[in-house]
Amino acid sequence: SYVLTQPPSVSVAPGETARITCGGNEIGTKAVHWYQQKPGQAPLLVIYYDGERPSGIPERFSGSNSGNTATLAISGVEAGDEADYYCQLWNSGPYHSWVFGGGTKLTVL
Amino acid sequence: QLMESGGGVVQPGRSLTLSCSASGFAFSSYGMHWVRQAPGKGLEWVAVIWFDGTNDYYADSVKGRFTISRDNSKTTLYLQMSSLRGEDTAVYYCARDRDIFGYYGMDVWGRGTTVTVSS
Numbered sequence: 001s002y003v004l005t006q007p008p009s010v011s012v013a014p015g016e017t018a019r020i021t022c023g024g025n026e027i028g029t030k031a032v033h034w035y036q037q038k039p040g041q042a043p044l045l046v047i048y049y050d051g052e053r054p055s056g057i058p059e060r061f062s063g064s065n066s067g068n069t070a071t072l073a074i075s076g077v078e079a080g081d082e083a084d085y086y087c088q089l090w091n092s093g094p095y096h097s098w099v100f101g102g103g104t105k106l107t108v109l
Numbered sequence: 110q111l112m113e114s115g116g117g118v119v120q121p122g123r124s125l126t127l128s129c130s131a132s133g134f135a136f137s138s139y140g141m142h143w144v145r146q147a148p149g150k151g152l153e154w155v156a157v158i159w160f161d162g163t164n165d166y167y168a169d170s171v172k173g174r175f176t177i178s179r180d181n182s183k184t185t186l187y188l189q190m191s192s193l194r195g196e197d198t199a200v201y202y203c204a205r206d207r208d209i210f211g212y213y214g215m216d217v218w219g220r221g222t223t224v225t226v227s228s
Binding site for chain 1: 142144151152153154157166168169202204207211212213214215216218219220221
């Protein structure tokens with residue numbers, strides 16, 4: 001089965017840029033989506049199809065995907081961005097599967 | 110716009126059916142997912158069903174035990190769970206996909222319903 005690998009934690013100071021990676025075999029050939037989840041809340045889609053932002057998501061959130069790594073970047077990080085972030089994709093093949101990464105805890109210092 | 114129900118405490122080996130009531134959008138035009146989250150753990154995709162109910166797919170961990178279905182006339186999504194195990198204990202979310210099949214990201218989520226499998 002397809003595996004997505006995320007760092008358990010990322011720390012960044014307010015105003016800096018946070019980069020959260022998601023590793024997978026030839027992930028650049030697949031569409032990657034990113035979710036933000038704050039404690040006690042349902043996940044929120046922040047990036048879809050590698051780098052597209054849903055309406056209402058600030059331009060500070062961006063995504064890229066190439067080779068074996070997809071990246072979520074959050075510029076001008078704010079205290080309110082502290083959350084868990086998950087990458088996710090659909091993997092085609094003999095049997096379709098949908099996969100989440102293990103999640104990354106973003107801490108704003 | 111999505112509201113789950115049906116969670117509770119259930120003994121191992123027993124069955125439980127979750128429901129997800131949708132409102133405010135054209136339910137029959139979207140693929141729908143179930144996603145779960147065990148206590149203190151990450152998100153785990155469970156199952157997906159196409160917009161018209163003609164195809165569904167499952168995670169290996171639930172295949173053969175869980176069944177996803179939908180009633181577009183009632184704008185409701187279901188998850189029938191049988192032979193429940195302790196490792197099925199989780200908050201279960203229903204989520205709408207941006208696509209009719211379920212390939213392009215989950216953009217609307219319910220608040221979740223908690224299932225606890227325990228004797």
